[in-house]
Amino acid sequence: MKALQQEASQCAEMIKKANAIVLLSGAGMSTNAGIPDFRGPQGLYKRAGIPDPERIFDIEYFYRDPSLFYSFHRELLKALDAAKPTFAHFFFAALEKKGKLLGVITQNIDALHQRAGSHKVYEIHGGIWESHCTKCGKSFDYETSKRMTFEKEIPRCDNCGGVIKPDIVFFGEPVKHIDECFELARKADLFFVVGSSLVVTPAAMIPSATSGEIVVVNKGEVSEFYLPSSRVALRVDADIDEFFRSVNEELKLL
Template identity: 45%
Template sequence: MADSPDELVRLVREARRCVALTGAGISTLSGIPDFRGPQGLYRRTDIDADKLFDLRYFLRDPSYYYRHAKDFLYNLEDKEPNLIHAVLAEMEQQGRLRAVITQNIDLLHRKAGSRRVLELHGSPLRHRCLECGREYLFEAMARSVRAGETPYCENCGGIIKPDIVFFGEALPADVLEDAEEEAAQADLMLVLGSSLTVYPAAALPEVTVRCGGKLAVINASPTHLDDAAVWRGSDLVEAFTALQTL
């Protein structure tokens, strides 16, 4: 049985340094598929999700990524923030949330109005040529990809890659450092819609616990830190409907 939403509200009210760690599960309400859920990318038979975000494969055949990412990444202009994004932005404005640390690349936290967003896996807002470094805007890339094209650099013909972290790449060092500092200083971390299976992001709640902070975990499936959490739930909408009363 999930813990009481009222208890979660109390925990957030009493926290002085609350941060949120968000995963793909919070964006399914906005029509964006997660990875490991019932309708996730790993369940689809037409996509090899490991290949999709594999850097070595991308360098060999960027068309595979662009062909499949068209349907969930290059249509973000049509996606809107949901209740979870909106409440987190409001919590920040109220001074109740220090930062959002996100594993997501869907830009919805910023679209909702959150200001301190640490994007662990980068952002598709920026694309750049891997040969000459020329930068391209997301809007131009989205038009090209939605038209069925694989974009190549207009300057040198090189491969254009979004500034998101593929398997085989390190996380942005400055962003990870900021996230680790926020996790260490947090007296409450909200883990939202993350299965906590991808490191080093999954280590951040461990940092919070090790430094004396509390965890509240809201995820549809179990995580390895459920026993360490002081509050555990599976229904994001129920929890964040309660947090609207803050």
Template identity: 60%
Template sequence: MSEVAKKFAELIYNSNSIAVLSGAGMSTNAGIPDFRGPNGIYTKANIENPERIFDLDYFYLDPSLFYKFHKKFLEYITKAEPTFTHKFLVQLEKEGKLKGIVTQNIDSLHQKAGSKKVYEIHGGCWKNYCTKCNREYSQEEILEKVNNETVPRCDNCGGIIKPDIVFFGEPVKYLTESEVLMKNSELVLVLGSSLAVIPAAMLPSLTKGKIIVVNKGEISEMYLPPQKVALIVNEELDTFFMQVAKEYETLKEG
């Protein structure tokens, strides 16, 4: 794996316009379980109909199912801290190499780590609003409400409060900005994503340069142009990036 890490580091070192697409693998390293696995949040929250959790019509019919999941999810993301990989991306941004991150995650850990240009295409948990009067609620307010109410209701009008998360049937956010970022990049890092969900899976192919995928587990290669793929690494992110960081520092030292 050291040779792969060395090649990865060389590609980063020689690139001045890097874009990132991050997925759930970034979050599981931070102690946030995946949704569906045997130890996933659906299991831990005892959710019987997980396919309905992010169904917008069902949310308005019975929001208690979503909030049963969301209360458990917020417990994890409140405690979660950015990983080594999150912090390495911050370093690349400070050096002027990383131009932006497109993330499928809704935990805002990239921002917590210090990343400045982050496009949360599936939305984020820390913006919440009333579905009737549009009043916004802060992170502290929503945590208090989720702990005290089965379904958080607006203090103004009694409407249901909804986090700014993209549900099924809603358009993704920042798609145009994400496309521009990818088109202007000379290297795209796909980190912790299986590339199974569109339109996110289609974004890396827009680069004029090369694509590197690092993901523990299978990936879909449907939207990966073979001529653009430099590396596919089936490794746990932090373990791999610790090696990459060492190789990268060696290159910088000359």
């Protein structure tokens, strides 16, 4: 506990000195939110009764038969409705409100950053916060697309009848915002990696673009392939929310 408090104090001092903070968040940041895994015995694939889950996020299969994706997506939306943003989500939203956070780069598709109050969110794997018609491109907000998803087996655009698709990046589609994310990293004087093992590219390559200090907070191993430990100013292996509660005790953001 003493080591955690020392790390939290060091982190708080780094935040106080920083003017341009950027966060890269991974799945570990959402673990405490109560989101079930996809593949486990009680996972979302099982709940949706899907025997061939590899097809769910295949873009070519989606265009042929979007019903498979939507049978899964309804279960995902139910799970996300039950989930709540964690303390860490609110902590970084508070940093943005204070004018210290340039933006959040996230590998997650769960929209928990937005629900916590963050506005500058770059979802490199896309997300559920917005949806678009695959035919005419009309945009639908989260609440509208969610309602339409539960009203019909396959939600269709009220403008042209095209199939609506959440802005999740499917296999076969390019990742989003990658140039903006590298530019954010270059502007940062303090870069946080939270809840990511830095294995999945291109997200894993982004932190090394910063010339600022890097803080890595992740319970478990973190790959050094793209970010050598010599570049990391502070490495914290602890529960994410417990750590940021300790940091907040010094900063009083929340």
